[in-house]
Amino acid sequence: MTMYAFTRSQNLFERAARVVPNGIYGPMSPAFLVPGHYPYFFQRGAGSHVWDVDGNEYIDYMCSYGPIVLGHCHPKVEAAVAAQQQAGNCFNGPGSAFVELAERLVDLTPFADWALFAKNGSDVVTWSLLVAREHTSRPKIVMADGTYHGTDAWCTPLTAGTTPADRAEILTFKYDDLADLQRVVAAHHEQIAGIIVTPFRHEAFHDQEMPGTGFHQGVRELCDAHGIVFILDDVRAGFRLHLGGSLEGLGVRPDIASYCKAIANGYPLSASVGREFLRPAAERVFLAGTFFMSAVPMVAALATLEELAASGAIQHMWHVGTLLGRGLEDQARAHGLPINVTGPPAIPFMSFADDPDFERNRWFCAACAARGVYFHPHHNWFLSAAHTEEDIARTLDVTDAAFRSVKEKWG
């Protein structure tokens, strides 16, 4: 195997560091990756493969941190986009796709009676808190301690620049601990507008955690018992577990849910869907943004949702993700390296046991990147409908070498 070099990525990063705080910010920052042994800048994608600015090709297991659910440059999505783009994108009002997409989401989502759109996951997640407050005339929101719901001040994981007032109305509980949640609700229920949860725990720098049987059902019952709004943050998981919302497979239905990432196969869009009883509050809480009605992401979403349903993409992602996870587990066992593969197969993560600072994982991911497989050492991964069994087989050739390298380095 030829080992990759990252010269252009590094040169571009040096230029970026002069004119951008941190050079690259957020989870794509080299500080979150593998400095010096990883690509930072990309130039092309097709299906399950991406190419960095040095021309190196990768099998892509991040899918742009989630959006690329059908594969890069999916022909049906791109055809819809090209047709709309020729007519224009951003107008003085929405296009007809706005109505069709809202109707489609309401059709797809058993609990939803309405939908609306914005750009970021945070736009709709934070707005849903205000809708819950407006509906209940109560101020407090309960969230799981440490859950990532975005970088708005009420929840950003790095609190620089925030003030105590930003979290004055936030209560926390331990994820997947119903007794702890019951304790918080018992103490404050007359003040609690909403409880917000993710379908499973998928924070960076942690193994993923699937909640125990009955957790989400318990949240539902607490909400019903106390007139609290059940808010689902389905930004990261949405459209990779179930097309009707990520809790649908568990038979649990929230009152309001947020989508983003995978909804339009990489085009910028987020959505909130909710029940009829929240419509009056949703009509009173103001939401506006210059690009919220733009047509291109909406036709992309319509094409994406249609293809996801028609192609059995979710089952496919489950299948290839399972092949990947089992392959990694078998190889690690053969190398005598204890690992944890966590999360649902379409959104997996792998970590090494006894690797609290993720040093082994960074080494492993760097070894994979140098050989054409793009993983992330601290953040969960994503499969797409474009990943093939051949991709997985080629990937496992690379990971075998990477495990060997970890074994040689750390024993």
Add this chain to the structure above:
Amino acid sequence: MTMYAFTRSQNLFERAARVVPNGIYGPMSPAFLVPGHYPYFFQRGAGSHVWDVDGNEYIDYMCSYGPIVLGHCHPKVEAAVAAQQQAGNCFNGPGSAFVELAERLVDLTPFADWALFAKNGSDVVTWSLLVAREHTSRPKIVMADGTYHGTDAWCTPLTAGTTPADRAEILTFKYDDLADLQRVVAAHHEQIAGIIVTPFRHEAFHDQEMPGTGFHQGVRELCDAHGIVFILDDVRAGFRLHLGGSLEGLGVRPDIASYCKAIANGYPLSASVGREFLRPAAERVFLAGTFFMSAVPMVAALATLEELAASGAIQHMWHVGTLLGRGLEDQARAHGLPINVTGPPAIPFMSFADDPDFERNRWFCAACAARGVYFHPHHNWFLSAAHTEEDIARTLDVTDAAFRSVKEKWG
């Protein structure tokens, strides 16, 4: 003149009203327009013209609420977009355009040493408040009473769903009233992190107000005297008054400024630019969003900024906006109708005197819409580089008929 019908817009709106709160939300809501006499849904744009879903053609004076600064589907922007889109848009990291665009903004903006990007104006405006707080270790932000800075909870004009904590650290003063600002600063300066202002007052449902000579200079001096960060919200005005920031023509330079709307001719992008002394704080305040690094809006912004500079677009918008404003004033005088044309010529607004509920203006805008000219009765308008003298002449034919209609209705 054939009068337009809006049948398809109305039918689509009826469908939307079933599945979207308010049918259409934000300033594009029919509640903010002219119910029944106005197009709500659009299908195409080219240059200074747009077509609604009924096939009616308009000369467009809203430019999608600002973004379309070069005209719809500008060939140079679309060519850059098409080339990037073929390669992909949303990857695991930025493309080279990210670095080129940050370098370009730093070059264009005399006070800026760095830049970064997000999707909405609110993303960067609200983030800049946190940067000011992080830099100063002070909690409070001073804003002008009633100024629109977006729909985040600290500033949304409709407060449904917000809590007192959301504004616990916000102080207000009267825009363009330095004595009032001095009073607020004198009382709280040890607690004040930043003062945020817009280049001029451009709130909906108000005439626009150009600040008096010395206002922004006074803000600058107060900030310097008390170690307060001068935050410019240039989201709406940016790139229509000056390419180096909208206060550059006044010789005033803020410490940090936010751009959005016009930066990429309709592609979704916002940016923050700031001074070197704020870089450490900017590096500590976390900012992340799934689509923040997407390449298509960045190549669109590079093409837009290049064309704005090369074509003398700002002078052109000034020229055609002045022709429009003077034409409206002359016609209104001839009809014996007192009006106010306010704001800079590239971002004008027209209202009728003695029309506190904007009834005359809604009638006027409906009369124009029915004849192929798209104005807004409550929100400022926008010119683009694509508006021609012929557009203005055709527009003034229409407005003459619309003024006559107002005169007949109200005398």
